[in-house]
Amino acid sequence: MNLSYIPQIKHTKSSQFFLLSGPCAIEGEEMALRIAEKIVSITDKLEIPYVFKGSFKKANRSRVDSFTGIGDKKALKILRKVSETFNVPTITDIHTEQDADMAAEYVDVLQIPAFLVRQTDLVVAAAKTGKVVNLKKGQFMSPESMKHAVTKVTDSGNEQVMVTDRGTMFGYQDMVVDFRGIPTMKAYAPVVLDVTHSLQQPNQSSGVTGGRPDMIETIARAGIATGVDGIFMETHFDPANAKSDGANMLHLNHLEKLLTNLVALRKTVNSLQ
Numbered sequence: 001m002n003l004s005y006i007p008q009i010k011h012t013k014s015s016q017f018f019l020l021s022g023p024c025a026i027e028g029e030e031m032a033l034r035i036a037e038k039i040v041s042i043t044d045k046l047e048i049p050y051v052f053k054g055s056f057k058k059a060n061r062s063r064v065d066s067f068t069g070i071g072d073k074k075a076l077k078i079l080r081k082v083s084e085t086f087n088v089p090t091i092t093d094i095h096t097e098q099d100a101d102m103a104a105e106y107v108d109v110l111q112i113p114a115f116l117v118r119q120t121d122l123v124v125a126a127a128k129t130g131k132v133v134n135l136k137k138g139q140f141m142s143p144e145s146m147k148h149a150v151t152k153v154t155d156s157g158n159e160q161v162m163v164t165d166r167g168t169m170f171g172y173q174d175m176v177v178d179f180r181g182i183p184t185m186k187a188y189a190p191v192v193l194d195v196t197h198s199l200q201q202p203n204q205s206s207g208v209t210g211g212r213p214d215m216i217e218t219i220a221r222a223g224i225a226t227g228v229d230g231i232f233m234e235t236h237f238d239p240a241n242a243k244s245d246g247a248n249m250l251h252l253n254h255l256e257k258l259l260t261n262l263v264a265l266r267k268t269v270n271s272l273q
Contacts, residue, residue, distance in 0.1 A: 021233045024055060038255070046263050059095040091134060112136060127157070164194050166198050
């Protein structure tokens with residue numbers, strides 16, 4: 001299973017963006033396989049390198065009664081089955097040092113959540129597994145500060161690292177993407193734009209995070225125009241009933257059209273360089 005296009009992607013005008021996509025959380029085997037099958041069929045058709053995304057557990061929840069997962073090992077085994085069934089790499093987020101070693105047995109890429117990206121022990125533990133490490137930029141951090149997070153990975157002997165921008169907190173209940181940060185962070189590592197979490201509206205009075213899925217294509221297009229290496233996008237065949245982050249996920253039925261548009265835009269942007 002070749003992951004070389006992630007950490008070693010070249011910033012050339014001929015390069016295609018890669019895609020990290022899947023449901024917010026693993027809710028069960030049938031749903032994960034159903035979503036993966038659809039995305040694989042689309043990305044194969046459009047020749048987009050693809051990594052299946054799914055959280056094996058959700059540790060950052062607004063309320064104690066929010067969905068956190070179906071069981072760590074059960075969800076991780078489903079991620080492995082997705083990988084084996086469709087021959088695609090997988091990514092999941094980790095929250096503790098113990099998670100790093102456990103998840104590394106099942107997935108190809110370990111993701112550090114935005115709220116935890118300054119936790120040195122966690123970042124180092126992920127790096128020392130030898131897996132690709134995806135660092136989510138903290139909503140409270142500048143693009144320049146991500147250089148130090150990347151250095152923690154490389155200083156641990158792992159050059160396989162990328163950075164994902166998921167917006168910056170603007171006020172109490174909104175996120176904004178500062179596209180000036182994309183070229184800044186590309187000097188440190190390949191950069192991914194998380195177009196769905198960037199549209200979250202956190203801290204709602206209900207305790208359930210809101211979102212603006214109607215703006216997904218706008219943010220994605222802007223990211224491609226700015227030169228991101230990859231796109232991160234959560235999707236579900238029934239966002240309204242998803243157990244986590246349904247308010248800002250893209251409906252699976254809309255994915256092919258969006259990716260087709262992004263591929264066309266990427267070709268146009270590359271032709272102008």
